[in-house]
Structure formats: C-alpha cells, structure tokens
Amino acid sequence: xxxxxxxxxxxxxxxxxxxxxxxxxxxxxxxxxxxxxxxxxxxxxxxxxxxxxxxxxxxxxxxxxxxxxxxxxxxxxxxxxxxxxxxxxxxxxxxxxxxxxxxxxxxxxxxxxxxxxxxx
Amino acid sequence: xxxxxxxxxxxxxxxxxxxxxxxxxxxxxxxxxxxxxxxxxxxxxxxxxxxxxxxxxxxxxxxxxxxxxxxxxxxxxxxxxxxxxxxxxxxxxxxxxxxxxxxxxxxxxxxxxxxxxxxxxxxxxxxxxxxxxxxxxxxxxxxxxxxxxxxxxxxxxxxxxxxxxxxxxxxxxxxxxxxxxxxxxxxxxxxxxxxxxxxxxxxxxxxxx
Numbered sequence: 001x002x003x004x005x006x007x008x009x010x011x012x013x014x015x016x017x018x019x020x021x022x023x024x025x026x027x028x029x030x031x032x033x034x035x036x037x038x039x040x041x042x043x044x045x046x047x048x049x050x051x052x053x054x055x056x057x058x059x060x061x062x063x064x065x066x067x068x069x070x071x072x073x074x075x076x077x078x079x080x081x082x083x084x085x086x087x088x089x090x091x092x093x094x095x096x097x098x099x100x101x102x103x104x105x106x107x108x109x110x111x112x113x114x115x116x117x118x119x120x
Numbered sequence: 121x122x123x124x125x126x127x128x129x130x131x132x133x134x135x136x137x138x139x140x141x142x143x144x145x146x147x148x149x150x151x152x153x154x155x156x157x158x159x160x161x162x163x164x165x166x167x168x169x170x171x172x173x174x175x176x177x178x179x180x181x182x183x184x185x186x187x188x189x190x191x192x193x194x195x196x197x198x199x200x201x202x203x204x205x206x207x208x209x210x211x212x213x214x215x216x217x218x219x220x221x222x223x224x225x226x227x228x229x230x231x232x233x234x235x236x237x238x239x240x241x242x243x244x245x246x247x248x249x250x251x252x253x254x255x256x257x258x259x260x261x262x263x264x265x266x267x268x269x270x271x272x273x274x275x276x277x278x279x280x281x282x283x284x285x286x287x288x289x290x291x292x293x294x295x296x297x298x299x300x301x302x303x304x305x306x307x308x309x310x311x312x313x314x315x316x317x318x319x320x321x322x323x324x325x326x327x328x329x
Contacts, residue, residue: 014179014198034233035176036148036217038141062140065148065217067205071174072134077231078178098237099147107323109214110239113149114316116210120168120309 020052020075021082033081038063038096052083053092060093139171141215148215151315152235154223154260155244156252160272161220162204164244164302168309169206169218177202178230201227218312223256235260240315241267244302247277250288257289268318269297270311 040063045054052073059072066084070077087093099109153161166173179198201222208216221227221234228234235241241260245253253269260267271285280288282297291297298314301307 017179032233034150034237035219035231036150036215036237038145038148038215040143059134062143063145064135064141065207065215067176067217067219068135068174068207070176071205074177076178077176096146096148099149107320107327109149110316110320110323112214113210113216113239114313114320116208116214116216117309117313117316120208120305 017076017079020050021079024082025078032097033066033084033095034098035067035077036065036098038065038098039069039084040064040094040096042092042094050083053087056080056083056087057092063096135171141209142212144212145209145215146213148217150217150219150238151312152238152241152265153218153220153244154241154256154267155220156223156246156249156256159223159244159246159249159252160302161244164242164270164272164300164308164311165204165206165218165220167303167305167307168208168312170209171207173204173206173220175202175204176231180227180230201230203231223252225255225259228259235263235265238265240319241265242311242315243267243269245269245271245285245289246274247271247280247285248274250285253289257291266315266319266322268295268311268315270300270302270314271297272300272302 039056039060041057041060043057045057049057052075055073056069059069064072066077066080069084070080073080075083084093084095088095099106153164155161162173177200180201181198203219203221205217205219208218210216219231219234243253243256243260257267257269269285269289269291271282282299285291286293286297289297296314296318298311300311
C-alpha cells in the first residue's frame with residue numbers, strides 16, 4: 001500500500017532525507033519519542049519555516065501519533081523524530097507521551113482496552 | 121465483510137476530518153501484529169482499524185538487508201521497508217495503535233521501541249508456512265514480549281486442531297492460540313480481546329505474587 005501523503009513529496013532518497021535533517025540522525029527532543037507519542041501543534045505554521053516543519057505543524061492541529069505524521073508526510077519515523085525534536089525544542093508542538101512501557105502493563109489500562117474493544 | 125469498501129480518494133495533505141483524534145486524546149498504546157509476508161497482517165489491521173491502514177517506511181542500508189530481500193535495491197545501497205498500521209480509539213483519552221510488522225527480526229530494529237513499549241503482540245500464522253512463525257515466536261520469547269497466536273484461515277490451507285498446532289509450534293500451554301478470519305472485524309477483534317485477557321491474567325498473577 002502506498003502512503004497517502006506520498007504525492008506531496010519527492011522520493012524519500014537517503015540524500016534528500018539527509019538534507020531535511022541537516023545530516024542529523026539523532027533527535028534533540030527533550031522527551032523520548034515513541035511511534036505512538038501523540039503530537040499536538042501549539043499554533044499555526046509560521047512563514048519562513050522549513051517546509052517539513054510547517055507540514056508537521058499543519059498535520060498536528062489535532063493530536064496525531066508520530067507514526068501517523070510519518071505516514072502522512074511520507075518521511076521515515078527516524079527523520080520525523082529529528083524534525084519533531086526541533087519543533088519541541090522551539091515549543092511549537094507538545095508531545096503527549098505514551099503510557100510508560102512497563103514489564104507488564106497496568107491492569108486497569110488493559111481492562112480499559114478490553115472495554116473499548118467490546119464496544120467496536 | 122465489514123471492512124470499509126468505500127475507498128475514499130487518498131488525501132495528500134493529512135487525515136480526513138473524520139479521522140482526526142479528539143482534543144481529549146491523552147495517551148496511546150500499541151500492539152504489534154507480527155507475521156510473514158502475505159499472512160494477512162494488513163488485512164487484520166484494516167478490519168478493526170477506524171482509519172484506513174497507513175504506511176510508514178524506513179530506509180535500510182545494504183549491510184542489514186538479507187539476500188532474499190534485495191528486490192528493492194537495484195544498484196542502490198539502501199532499500200525501503202514498510203510497516204502498515206491502524207488505529208482504534210478506546211475511549212475519549214486512550215488510543216490503541218496496531219502495527220503490522222514483518223516477521224524478520226532484522227527489520228524490527230528499524231523502528232526503535234516497536235516492541236519495548238508495546239502492550240503485547242499477536243503472532244499471525246499461516247498453516248501453509250508454519251516455519252516462519254516458529255522463528256518469530258522464539259524471538260518474542262527472547263525479548264519477553266507477551267503474545268498470543270492467531271491462526272488465519274485461508275480457504276486452501278490445511279486445517280489442524282489448535283492443540284496440534286500448539287505442539288507443532290512448541291507453544292507453552294499458557295499461551296493462547298485462536299483461529300481467526302482476519303477479513304472479519306469481529307474475528308480480528310476477538311484476537312485482540314484474547315491478547316488483552318491474556319495480559320490481564322498476567323497482570324493479576326503479578327499482583328498476587
């Protein structure tokens with residue numbers, strides 16, 4: 001399946017991805033970003049922003065997971081994480097951390113999920 | 121079949137408005153659906169997901185690419201590995217994401233924290249190719265990821281009693297194994313509920329100890 005956002009972007013070649021992140025491979029994010037960390041924008045995109053930053057802010061006007069940001073932008077999670085690190089450092093987005101991974105998840109959490117699934 | 125067949129034209133800018141999460145969405149959890157190519161991971165994800173399955177792609181350098189997966193390379197030093205995922209809103213605050221992940225362990229490292237932060241995993245099995253699942257089960261056990269086994273029913277696949285499959289997969293008695301039809305929403309949901317009940321049991325046992 002192709003990603004819905006694919007048409008907006010050139011092929012995500014390693015060279016292009018290198019340019020987008022300025023060659024950085026690790027994030028400066030103050031929080032650990034998981035695939036399911038929910039990202040919410042604090043404002044609208046500002047003129048003059050890097051287009052990828054602006055696109056993420058546009059997408060995250062309502063909460064969206066890191067994985068969804070990756071899918072809609074057509075950028076790998078590894079690249080999205082770097083870009084989100086910038087946006088978090090600049091206070092442009094907020095990260096809602098996933099339920100902290102534990103050895104075994106909390107029973108109340110599991111029961112909430114069972115409840116939700118049964119309503120499907 | 122209750123998979124949404126009204127395929128909407130793909131939006132290029134982001135989620136459709138009806139796919140937006142509510143402002144109240146505060147936290148998310150994930151479950152990983154693992155299985156070999158063509159076993160029905162995306163079908164299962166799609167049948168229970170509230171959004172059309174999305175794809176996230178990661179680039180893999182040649183050093184990590186196995187000889188059987190070089191079709192995408194064509195002279196380049198990298199190839200693309202895709203992972204499909206879907207989403208279920210559990211309630212106003214909690215969101216569950218389902219990631220359909222390739223069975224080969226060498227791909228798992230492409231997405232940091234894929235298993236580490238997961239509630240658990242579903243190993244999706246095709247009885248025509250049991251050997252693929254054998255490896256996956258071993259890898260999950262090594263990582264202490266709790267999992268259940270779901271046997272996807274393909275029309276031309278040999279049918280085995282579940283307990284016979286348990287033996288063939290060398291699966292401990294405690295690990296649930298359920299038949300499913302990944303195309304059916306109710307059946308896929310049942311697989312997820314089976315996983316959650318299993319996790320509930322583990323959590324209760326831990327509380328009691």
